[in-house]
Amino acid sequence: MFNRMFALTLLFAFSSVISAENYSIGTGGQSGVYYPFGGALAKVWSEQVPDVNVKAEVTAASVENTIKVVRGDMIAGIAMGNVVLDAYKGEGKFKGKLPVKTLFALYPNLVHALTLDKSGITSLADLKGKRISLGAPASGTAVTSAALLESIGIDVKKDIDAVYLNYSETTNALANGQIDAGFIVGGQGVGAVTQIALTHKVNILPISAKESDAFIEAFPAYSSYTIPADTYNHVAAVPTLSVWNVLVVNAKMSDEMAYNLTKSAFENIEQVRKVVKAAEMTTPANANRLEGVPLHAGAQKYLDSL
Incomplete structure (x- = not known):
């Protein structure tokens, strides 16, 4: 009986792991701040958000991350605010307006x-x-x-x-x-x-x-x-x-996902700060520091609840 129960427990645990969706968060080069920041957020999200498994991906940073978020290749990306603003307006490197929103600002x-x-x-x-x-x-x-x-x-x-x-x-x-x-x-x-x-x-x-x-x-x-x-x-x-750097996401992300990512990040921000000192600037009060690009409705819902 014990062996059968143990086997069922293992099966359930294994099923939970394989049912989790795998995602990546776009960061930057390994010698910058984006990569450890993204890695710390990925760890929090993987541990705190149900059915989500996130890893940090080394990239060329802001422009690449924004494009890959829009394509659906990433759950989120760290990017400089001016790049995200350009994408939202369809200016600069972007030939047309892209469906981007932000979860929250990170640090300058x-x-x-x-x-x-x-x-x-x-x-x-x-x-x-x-x-x-x-x-x-x-x-x-x-x-x-x-x-x-x-x-x-x-x-x-x-x-x-x-x-x-x-x-x-x-x-x-x-x-x-x-x-x-x-x-x-x-x-x-x-x-x-x-x-x-x-x-x-x-x-x-x-x-x-x-x-x-x-x-x-x-x-x-x-x-x-x-x-x-x-x-x-x-x-x-x-x-x-x-x-300011921000977390850019696809505007089509569900409100529930945006809410969960934002909530888990702020409720566990001390874990991120142990890895990246710049995260001391990542606060609800600073969340909307990038003017011109709207926060995702799910992120705004969490901030309004505080």
Whole structure:
């Protein structure tokens, strides 16, 4: 009798596992914040949401994640707010309006225009004629860096030698003298910048108030931000730009799924914060920080219940 009961228990457990739907959450490269953040969320969702099994997927980040969410290849994706706003409006990299909504905002990304101190480059204008990494292809970094340079009159096709590298490739190329500067648009304290600052004297180029104001007027998803002194080894406080990262989902996601994903994330956010410090900014109060793209109705339902 015991053996039969034990066998039935195993059968039920096995059936529950195989009946769970397998999903992925789009992140970014492994040297950024998106990947560990996505991995922590995937763990929470897999443990807390019935019949859902989620894994973090390494991707080229924002643009790729947004497209794959719309195609139904991912349950959700981490993306920079400006990219999601472009997708919603059918602008920028997107030829038409896409059916996207957000679950909630995560934390702000900061623009790091990175050079070595010995390069002699001290401003964005100095990048003209230089070999520059604009970020990984199909990433929010690439979208932002190109738009920023264009906004100060630098044509990325004519005025610079542009290459497209992810975070770790960018810092490696910078350290090896293969590029003059590179853009990393990531959370405060992003690992790739932290690591190179420990072994090389680096500069983060300031974005002046005039440059910021002009850029924000054209791209209202951004705001000005000052990276505090010593966030990175021997780097003084520097003015830059920030844009919120969000969880983008397909607008056709069921209200029940959106509610469950949002509820489980916020009720277990301390687990995520143990993995990613940036998750300290992931709060219900900040959930709607991206203006212009509506929250999914299921996510809004949970937030309204608080």
